[in-house]
Amino acid sequence: MSKVSDNTLQTLPRHVAVVMDGNGRWANKRHLPRAAGHKAGVNATRKIVENCAKNRIAALTIFAFSSENWNRPKSEVSSLMSLFVSTLTGEVKKLHKKNVRVRFIGERLRFSEKLQKSIAECEALTEDNTGLKLNIAANYGGRWDIVNACRSLISSMQDSATDTDAASLDVQSIDEQLFGSFLSLSDTPEPDLLIRTGGEQRISNFLIWQLAYAELYFVDTLWPDFSDQDFSDALDWFAGRQRRFGKTGQQIQQEQATAAIE
């Protein structure tokens, strides 16, 4: 594993999100079926998980299958589903040993019973782990997440209207914090850094609410080729960003100077 610089270590993101893109092109370049690209992508995923765990990054959220990926040819979808089952079965014990807590986000009911069972077992086995929080977005879409949050919020409001013991929830009490608490990953700090491999510069319906203030890092490297060095480069780039959250650069510099004195 390549070493991150001292400067980078001080400014590591707490939460990294990754759009693992480019598996198909990686395979095409080698005249291999697309499924071979997805399989090769698993190795890159294993590496970044280990890297985040070692560097004490609190959370990693990876985009494994979007709600739109069902539109791919049937044969590709089915090879991806088989790969998910075999990868989960093969990796779960190793992840548990590394103290990684695994959770899935997305609509899982559309998956086969076998895959749903693997997902549930993986979550249950690792649930009390205190190391890296690994979130796997599978059949996930940011728009689905928002609509799902609306449904949950409205049903809580209906419950609170009929249940006198429940905390009162009315239209006026809806604010960004309350709404956000119904979204996926609401118990995790928002992603600080989004990495997308494969050269496309778009979000593709990933965490559209949660990425509001993430730093966006796009790299041409295809996912199966994404190395520890590529990840270190992304972390170094992130360490050089000034995050302003609406303030001026001068305000941020003053805040940093004050914090350094205290």
Ligand code: IPE
């Ligand atoms: C990302 O790689 C993996 C999934 C979407 C499952 P792609 O399969 O999108 O690879 P390209 O973009 O076609 O190269």
Ligand code: IPE
């Ligand atoms: C996004 O990649 C989804 C995943 C990486 C799982 P896509 O390859 O599906 O995105 P688009 O279609 O090029 O935007």
Ligand code: MG
């Ligand atoms: Mg793609």
